[in-house]
Amino acid sequence: MDIDLITNILYAMVRTGTPLLIVALGEMVCEKSGVLNLGQEGMMLMGAVIGFIATLTTGSLLLGFILAILSGVIMSMLFAGIALGLNANQVATGLALTIFGTGLSAFIGADFVGQPIDGLNPYAIPLLSEIPLIGKMLFAQDLIVYLSFGLFAVIYWFFKSSRAGLTVKAVGENPHAANVIGLPVMRTRYLAVAFGGAMAGLAGGYLSLAYTPLWTENMTAGRGWIALALVVFATWRAERIILGAYLFGLASILNLVAQGLGYPVSPNILAMMPYAATVMVLVMLSSNVVKSKMHTPMWLGKPFHPGG
């Protein structure tokens, strides 16, 4: 392996991991507040299709991304209205949201299949992107990847050192106690769900506007589900989510690279690697059960009645 190849692998690792990272960070915030939204795939697809249509018709990538985020938020509010407002079962509502989003996005996007757009191109930061090995990985990406770095930092800081982060955690740990001490439980949950929706919409937009700038039905191909699993295996910690997302990206790319180089390993085993490696590493990291439990939102998925 020469240095160029490794540089390219690291670059592709970040690109492949980015949609997972964005969705998983959003879902983590949502789950930290005690709400389990399984509608990631549906929200991503809606973000992808709306963002794509907006960019195709107006030519503006910015508008595409804004509308992608907005459609994620609207979808998530649909979920929040049913799961939080009407106290419906969160798992069932989330699943319904995925099915709904998958179908609706296919319906809306039917006339836009097969239409090409230019898409968001990478922007290499001068000098920095020429650093050997890691320069291309960190500084020759597109703007959404840079944004995802920033989002990671903000969310890490949010739960590590901010008061608002504590509020979200308290609401997810024990909404009754949080309610008693006067924290706005429902408002916090709505905001957390909306943030999760925004991130899923952004990730969907990233797929249809930057990663593979095209719209086809079901183009997320299960990435929303992988992100959901990632949140659990990363025990609701941002630093492990970024590790897991990139690890998954790395293993996915290595699978393809090894085949291209003709290594005599069964492609079936290689195809399993992203899942196996990510789960193994994250499980090993969380082997301390007591410590892991500290980060698990204890009220996850259970409804809360403000009055009762």
Next chain:
Amino acid sequence: MKHSIKHLIASVAVGLGIASAPFAQAEEPLKVGFVYVGPIGDHGWSYQHDQGRLSIEKHFGDKVETTYVESVPEGADAERVIRNLAKAGNDLIFTTSFGYMNPTIKVAKQFPKVKFEHATGYKTSKNAGNYLSKTFEGRYVAGFVAAKKTKTNKIGYIASFPIPEVIRDINTVQLALNKYNPEAEMKIVWVNSWFDPGKEADAANVMMDQGVDVILQHTDSPAAMQAAERRGQFAVGQASDMSSFGPNAHLMSVVDEWGPLYIKRVQQVMDGTWKPESYWGGMAEGDIVVPEFNNVSDEIAAEGKQIIADITSGKFFPFTGPIKNQKGEVMVAAGERMPIKDLLGINWYVEGVQGDIPK
């Protein structure tokens, strides 16, 4: 849009296992059902089958009523979907992916009056036939164009699953490389999916990182074409015409035209002349089409057209001996054409292909 809604409702009815009420018409329309492995919006394999379905509607008008169920996973789910279509009163059901073979045969036994047509398999029964298009004929032309076009002598091939159809097409490309550019090396990357735009683009990018300058694919999305366009390299489209995704990258597409065959089958069922058969159509039957060559020199385009003409007329057959396997053993003697039966179940690579078939 009205059209889509009608099908949406029809699909829901099928999903619930409810037979839709017959319309008040003088003559009952022939009901034709379709099962697709991908979304009809994949702009590839399933899209082309749906174009075939639409051509039935256009051709027969009120005399047919079509329904489809898309994105049906290969496996247990497929059997349920096929059975529901049969229960819903369809007279003819097309199941359009390799993995539907056993479920189709199984359901066919339970519904002896319904006719079944399964794509890309090899089993038949009293009321189930199969059909396949000789994609390898188009793929041979793709191999020729790739052999002539590559400057780095590295061709990339994005493969889905190691089934005979895919193995056969890899072999055909290699045969073309052996003939037109023996120096060229083909890298094969299995993505274990028919449809995952992200992964297909990743595979294309990884291979371009490794020096590949022409990408071929046996997966269904145009993502690889687009990746090649972005990096100034070249690609061949699969199943439908993908030129719009790579104005500067598109060399040609191997397009499946299912319409003529589907119209023929529906007519046969209407006339009562339908028989279960193993049908394999290619360029001669109009089932495989290479609409145009782009981004190649006039000489290459002319030679490509000549190859197409020779395949169409039967003068040339890609699997003509001598053909050796990877060990160098002669599998097809010089001058002989490989029998259809052997081609259908092919599970070995021809000489020149690197690596082993995944087990």
